[in-house]
Every structure is written in structure tokens, then in C-alpha cells.
Amino acid sequence: MIRVVLPAHLKSLARTADEVQIELDGNVCVSSVLSAIEARYPMLLGTIRDRTTHKRRPHIRYFACERDLSHDSPDAPLPEAVARGAEPLLIVGAMSGG
Amino acid sequence: MSSIRVLVGTRKGAFILTCDGKRDAWRVNGPHFAGWEIYHVKGSPLDPDRLYASQSSSWSGQVMQRSDDGGATWETVGNHFVYDGVPGTHQWYDGTPHPWEFARVWHLEPSLTDRDTVYAGVEDAALFRSTDGGQSWSELSGLRTHTTGSSWQPGAGGMCLHTILLDPKNPQRIFTAISAAGAFRSDDAGATWKPINRGLKSAQIPDPDAEVGHCVHRITFHPSRPHVLFMQKHWDVMRSDDAGDSWREVSDNLPTDFGFPIDVHAHEPETIYVVPIKSDAEHFPLDGQLRVYRSRTGGNAWEALTNGLPQRDCYVNVLRDAMSVDTLDPCGIYFGTTGGQVYMSPDGGDSWKAIVHDLPAVLSVEVQTLP
Numbered sequence: 202m203i204r205v206v207l208p209a210h211l212k213s214l215a216r217t218a219d220e221v222q223i224e225l226d227g228n229v230c231v232s233s234v235l236s237a238i239e240a241r242y243p244m245l246l247g248t249i250r251d252r253t254t255h256k257r258r259p260h261i262r263y264f265a266c267e268r269d270l271s272h273d274s275p276d277a278p279l280p281e282a283v284a285r286g287a288e289p290l291l292i293v294g295a296m297s298g299g
Numbered sequence: 300m301s302s303i304r305v306l307v308g309t310r311k312g313a314f315i316l317t318c319d320g321k322r323d324a325w326r327v328n329g330p331h332f333a334g335w336e337i338y339h340v341k342g343s344p345l346d347p348d349r350l351y352a353s354q355s356s357s358w359s360g361q362v363m364q365r366s367d368d369g370g371a372t373w374e375t376v377g378n379h380f381v382y383d384g385v386p387g388t389h390q391w392y393d394g395t396p397h398p399w400e401f402a403r404v405w406h407l408e409p410s411l412t413d414r415d416t417v418y419a420g421v422e423d424a425a426l427f428r429s430t431d432g433g434q435s436w437s438e439l440s441g442l443r444t445h446t447t448g449s450s451w452q453p454g455a456g457g458m459c460l461h462t463i464l465l466d467p468k469n470p471q472r473i474f475t476a477i478s479a480a481g482a483f484r485s486d487d488a489g490a491t492w493k494p495i496n497r498g499l500k501s502a503q504i505p506d507p508d509a510e511v512g513h514c515v516h517r518i519t520f521h522p523s524r525p526h527v528l529f530m531q532k533h534w535d536v537m538r539s540d541d542a543g544d545s546w547r548e549v550s551d552n553l554p555t556d557f558g559f560p561i562d563v564h565a566h567e568p569e570t571i572y573v574v575p576i577k578s579d580a581e582h583f584p585l586d587g588q589l590r591v592y593r594s595r596t597g598g599n600a601w602e603a604l605t606n607g608l609p610q611r612d613c614y615v616n617v618l619r620d621a622m623s624v625d626t627l628d629p630c631g632i633y634f635g636t637t638g639g640q641v642y643m644s645p646d647g648g649d650s651w652k653a654i655v656h657d658l659p660a661v662l663s664v665e666v667q668t669l670p
Contacts, residue, residue, distance in 0.1 A: 210334050211359060214375065244375035248359035252379055260358040294358040 203234055204289035208261075211249070211292070215242040220289060229284040231263055231275040249292060250275075264291040301668055303625050304369065305643075305654070306350065307635055308337035308663035313352060315370045316654050322631055322645045325654045331373065332364065336403075339620055339663045340370075343409040343417075347667050351417050351433055353404035361403050365433050376433035380404070380421060383440035389423065390452040399423045399443070406620060408463035412470065420460030424451065424477040426489065439489035442475065447494060447511045454478035454514050454533075461619055462518050466525040474528070474543065479514035482530065484543050495543030499532060516559045517619040521568035529571050529598065531561040531619075536573055538598045549598020554585050560622035564647060565630040569597040572632060572648060574617040583614035591634070593648050607651035608642065615640070620663035627668060635661025 205221045212219065223237045232255065239246050250257050255275065257263070263270045266280045266288050282288040305316040312330030331337075335354045343349040352364040352373070361380065364373045380401045391397035402422040410416035415432040425443045427436040442448075442460075451458060459478055466472035473485045474495075481496040494511050504512040514533035521527065530537040530546065534557050537546040550556035555575045564570035573592050577585050584590060588611065591604040615638035625631040632644040639658040644651045 208358070210356060213333070214359075214362065244362070247378050248362065253381070258358065258360060 202286040203229060203237075203283065204286055205234060205238060206289045206291045207238075207245075208292060208294040210294065211245060214248065215245055217242065222286075228276070229279050230277055231270065231273075231279065231290070234279070234290055235275075260295040262293040262295050264293055265289070301627060301670060303627070303631065304342075304347070304667040304669055305623075305633060305641065306340040306342065306370070306663075306665040306667065307641055307658065307661060308340050308352070308620075309635075309639070309659040309661050310336055311659035313337040313340050313354075313370075314655070314658055316641065318654075320627055322625075322627070322643065327655055328370070330659075331370065335362070337662065338403060338405050339407050339665075341407045341409055341665045342369075342667050343414045344411055345409075346414045347669055349409070349414050349432075351407045351409060353407055353419070355403045361401070363404070363433050377429070377435050380419070380427055380436050381438070382425060382443065383438040384444075386443075388449060389458065390450055392453060394452075396449070399425070401425075402457060405459045405461045406463055408465060411465050411467055418463050418465070418473075420463050420475065422457045422459040423453075424458045424460040424480060426460055426463070426473075426475055428489070439485075441485070441490050442483060442492045445483070445492050445494070447480070451477065451480040451511065462515070464518065464520060464525070464528075467522045468525055472525070472542070474518060474520075476515040476518050476530075478516065479512060479533075481511045481513040482515050482518055482528075482543055495539070496546070497544065498539075498546030498548075499530075499537065500535070500548075501533065503533065517561050519561050519563055519571075521563045524568050527568065527597070529561050529563065531558050531573055533557065533579060536561065536598060549594070551594075551599035551601060553592055553601050558617075559619040560617055560634065562622045562624055562632070564632075565624050565626040566628060567595070567630075567647075570595045570647070571597065572622065573601075574622070574634065576616060582616040587612045587614060589613040589615065589636075591632070591644075591648055591651075604644070604648040604651070606649060607644075613638075618662055620665075621661050623664045623666040625666045625668045631666070633664050633666050635664045637661065 301320045307314040312333045314329035338353045340352040348369040350366040354362040386399035388396035406420040408418040419427040462476035464474040483492045526542040528539040589608045592601040615636035622634040635641045637660040
């Protein structure tokens with residue numbers, strides 16, 4: 202079970218609770234987690250990453266285990282603590298905008 | 300008795316203001332989509348409870364919303380806007396080629412004949428259409444791929460297609476306007492387009508009467524006379540009596556002819572309204588006095604409308620999509636400000652009052668007159 206925390210504006214868009222839990226087989230990475238999230242909540246398509254290229258939107262960040270994973274390969278395995286559900290993957294709206 | 304529903308898009312959400320036909324006791328519902336920029340909300344003329352909304356943020360991009368109950372509940376619909384073919388480039392601010400990049404939907408225009416068909420004007424400037432209630436979008440690429448397209452440049456607010464007018468007498472005819480390319484017309488339902496900027500003069504471009512490059516802020520018409528167009532340009536208020544083939548200036552005695560919105564009285568096709576703004580550098584009213592100007596002669600002979608509007612220390616702006624009219628008699632005029640006020644006049648502009656004072660900055664105002 203993977204735990205994912207969405208930023209507040211996407212929680213309201215997806216009408217979800219504070220934390221989303223998903224089951225994943227295979228490689229637990231940002232790409233596979235986001236694909237699972239988008240499959241369950243299609244209204245989030247395009248709001249975290251580009252729909253076609255899957256490039257992260259400039260003002261979105263991925264944090265876990267007190268690390269910024271935003272610039273890692275989206276196919277890189279997530280920390281083991283995230284993969285076993287001990288720690289959440291945080292999808293964060295960067296400190297920008299107004 | 301008829302009732303009024305005002306759809307207000309703001310920097311931080313949408314608000315729906317409702318009232319009976321007396322237009323004096325308003326209810327405020329919202330914010331919808333709190334925290335998101337709502338560039339535009341507009342209802343279908345065929346089914347006024349069918350609303351479309353453009354929702355966006357700098358973090359998460361474009362989201363589209365649809366309601367089938369007048370805004371009580373909303374459903375997220377499609378946000379996949381992909382330019383047709385290989386998009387190519389337009390000019391950037393510095394004159395270099397820049398790839399077309401979708402940024403946001405500025406304006407939504409529901410079809411006059413089909414509740415599931417809606418047009419979207421987007422940045423970077425292009426026209427999209429959905430025929431399935433907003434679930435999927437296809438570009439009418441004949442506009443963007445016009446031979447002049449590669450020379451278009453963004454205005455200060457981005458290169459946006461902000462105005463879409465559907466001709467109620469000719470279903471083949473569509474007008475659009477782009478900052479800062481100009482006005483365009485299609486006579487074949489959006490397949491091909493021609494610039495309609497003859498008569499415009501813009502000192503801010505190298506060739507003041509060029510075919511394209513004019514910063515048109517807004518165009519409008521009265522539904523009974525769609526060949527008579529009124530334009531608020533960057534500077535100058537203009538009029539065309541031949542569906543845009545030629546324009547003449549009708550600024551006349553306006554204290555400044557810079558501004559953004561322009562609209563037409565619901566029952567008097569020659570009565571038009573603008574909100575003069577001091578200048579392109581100072582986007583606020585002259586002398587701190589918020590004044591709507593009315594011409595009853597289709598331009599020229601402007602009169603200031605001040606009764607109920609702040610006449611000192613007012614430094615708000617009124618954006619291009621933030622003025623609308625109802626169809627009651629007498630006609631109601633509405634506009635929203637960047638200071639968060641929505642003003643309305645129940646008597647064609649003779650007197651004004653604020654429906655709300657303290658919303659986020661208002662981006663758009665659309666009025667529905669409900670049976």
C-alpha cells in the first residue's frame with residue numbers, strides 16, 4: 202500500500218481525503234504512482250504532470266522522507282519506506298504564485 | 300417573474316450572484332473552486348443551467364468544469380488542449396520565434412444551437428471547440444495557421460484569444476479577437492479566417508495600419524445586428540458597419556479612449572458602454588473617479604455615468620470580460636473590478652450600486668436572465 206498526500210487544491214478537485222492510498226505491483230516510482238492516481242482520479246490528469254510528455258509541472262514538487270525527489274528520474278524507485286507504506290509521497294505545490 | 304444570475308470569475312474562485320427581477324436583494328454563492336483562477340464562466344443560451352467554467356492555476360494548469368444545475372454542482376470535464384499538427388512558432392516579445400504553448404482558456408462561448416457545443420479561446424492564441432459538453436477539444440486550426448500567424452506577438456497579458464462572437468443570423472460566421480494580433484472573421488464556421496483590421500491605427504506597432512498586430516481588447520455586437528461591431532482597442536473605441544471589413548473611430552469626447560470592456564444595451568442597439576482607463580501604463584480610472592461612459596448614438600457623443608460609483612480615490616481596473624447586461628426592461632448593466640466589487644445598474648446606467656464589495660479581483664462577469 203502506497204500513501205500519497207496531495208496538495209490542498211488538488212484534494213478539493215479530486216474530492217479526496219487528506220491521504221490517498223493505492224496498491225501497486227512492480228516498480229514503485231513517481232511515474233507508476235502518478236499513473237495509478239490519475240487512473241483513479243481522472244480529473245487530476247494534466248494537473249501534476251503533462252498529460253502527454255509526463256513532464257512534471259514547473260510548480261509541483263515531489264517530497265518523501267524529508268528529501269526532494271522532484272529532480273530525480275520519475276522512473277527511479279521511491280524510498281523503501283514509501284514502498285512499504287511507512288512514509289507518504291508528498292505532492293506539493295511549490296512556494297510560488299499568489 | 301424573471302430572475303437574474305450573475306456568473307463572476309475571480310483570481311481566487313467563482314461566485315454566483317442571484318436575485319429576482321427587482322434586482323435589489325442579492326444572494327452570494329461561493330467561492331466555487333476556491334483558490335483557483337476562474338477566467339470565465341458562461342451558460343448555454345439554450346439551457347441556462349448548463350454552465351462551463353475555465354479553472355486554472357500556476358501550479359496545476361488548466362481544468363475545465365461543467366454544471367447542469369446552474370452551478371449548484373460541477374463536474375470536471377476535459378482539459379486536453381493540443382494544437383493541431385506541428386504548431387510551429389509565433390513571435391516572442393523580443394521578436395524571436397517562439398513555439399506555440401498552451402497556457403490557459405481565457406474565454407468560453409457556448410453554441411447558439413447545441414448545448415453540448417462550446418468554443419474556447421486560449422493562450423497562446425487559438426480557437427478550440429468541443430461538441431461533447433467539454434469532454435474533448437479540437438482546434439479550429441485555420442485561425443492559428445493563417446499566413447500571418449507566425450508574426451503574431453503577445454500583449455503584456457499574454458497572447459490570448461479573448462473574444463468569440465457567434466453570429467446569430469449566420470451560423471457560418473464567427474468573429475474572434477486576439478491580443479495583440481487583432482480581429483478575425485470566419486465565414487465558413489471556423490475553417491478559414493481573414494483579418495478584419497482595416498481602419499485600425501496603432502501607434503505602438505511599426506506600421507500603424509498593418510493588417511495584423513493590433514491590440515484589440517474586446518469586440519461586441521447587438522444580437523439583432525451582428526454586422527455592426529463595436530471595439531475597445533488598446534487605445535481607441537472603434538465601430539464597423541460591415542462585419543469588420545472596415546472600422547472608424549468613435550472615441551470622440553471620451554476623456555481617455557484606453558480601456559478594456561465594451562458592451563451593448565440589450566434593447567437599444569445604438570447604446571454602448573465603455574469604462575475609460577487612464578492609460579496603458581496606469582490601469583485605473585482618471586483622477587480616481589470610476590466612470591462608465593455611455594453613447595446612445597453607436598459611438599461618439601459620450602456621457603459620463605457616475606451616480607453611485609466612487610468619485611474619489613478609486614484606482615481599480617475593469618477587465619475585458621468583466622462587463623455584461625441583462626435583458627430585463629429596463630436593461631441592467633453589470634461590471635466587476637480588480638478591487639473585487641461587482642456594480643450593477645438597474646436602469647441602463649443612470650444609477651449604480653455594488654452587489655458585492657470585497658471579492659477577489661474580478662476577471663469576468665456574465666449575466667443570465669432566467670425565465
